[in-house]
Amino acid sequence: MPIFWTGHLDGSRIGPTICVRASGSMDRIRLLLIDDHVLFRESLGRLFASESDLEVVGQCARTSETLAILQQSTVDVMLLDFNLGTERGTDLIAAARQAGYTGKILMVTAAMDAEESLLALQLGASGVFLKHNSPGTLTKAIHLVAGGEAWLDRRIVQLMAERIPPEREESFGAPLTEREEQVLQGILEGGTNRKIAEQIGVSEGAVKAAIQQLFRKTGVRTRSQLVRAALEGRLTRQQ
Incomplete structure (x- = not known):
């Protein structure tokens, strides 16, 4: 096991999230927002506009749009929803990595199951952030991930602990x-x-x-x- x-x-021991410290820092973090809900993307854009060290370089909802933006702009952290309508965030991660993207990826989603979360990590995501958390917590998660750290919501860890088959x-x-x-x-x-x-x-x-x-x-x-x-x-x- x-x-x-x-x-x-x-929760009394771990708290709402697990953050793993690592070295590294960045002056200005360039973000790409990928979510099929325009209202959510625009709300995040307004939130990040108030942060002096965060810059949104693009917004989109599909893999093809993401790859086009990555060809034109430097992206430090990709904020990626898992459910993109007819597409899945994990498929987008694979396509972005294949296209040469080496930046950080933080899943920002309403829900992911254990296997989906594990696959995202295996493909190179730096963590999973659940949308029920506060805007301030998301900003903190972005800074941690940009600095080379991992952000894992406690609920995701619990799901993985409960559902990954013991035969593995x-x-x-x-x-x-x-x-x-x-x-x-x-x-x-x-x-x-x-x-x-x-x-x-x-x-x-x-x-x-x-x-x-x-x-x-x-x-x-x-x-x-x-x-x-x-x-x-x-x-x-x-x-």
Whole structure:
């Protein structure tokens, strides 16, 4: 069973979202809004106009329109709805990546199920933001994703934990030690190295060493990638 299935996923511990810190910052974030509801797109445009470090370079509702904009404009973060009428956001991600887009992608959607969310992450999305959250929270999520971090709504994590078939365990990678499980759980809860160390009663150096082991076992280099690896089921518990 994947490690994140065994954690405490109640809101009192994790809160409304899971944010994973990583290094990196940007001065002005160029956004592309992709949603088949014009009113929603225009509302976001007005919201971002009040943010000095956010710039909307385009709005559209279809894959073909997205690819045309990407050819003409530099986009740092793509805000993408999953349900685009006759199209799906995951298909758009695949097309954009194939066309050479290397920027960030944040799913901004009313709902996605576990498999859809997992597929979006596998295709290169940096996270899933649910539309029931506040505008201010969306702005925060954009800044985090633009800086190389992951944004995962707690409800999405719960869905993935509940619905991903346990038989997928057969394809998972190297098992974790007890300490690595504890450190990974702390990362999933958004904890800093110091906070995780205090929670499990070890030094920060021991936490850093465990993180490096987690990186090695999953073949990743950042915490954001580690979270994605956990959600994709590339980690198993020590037997």
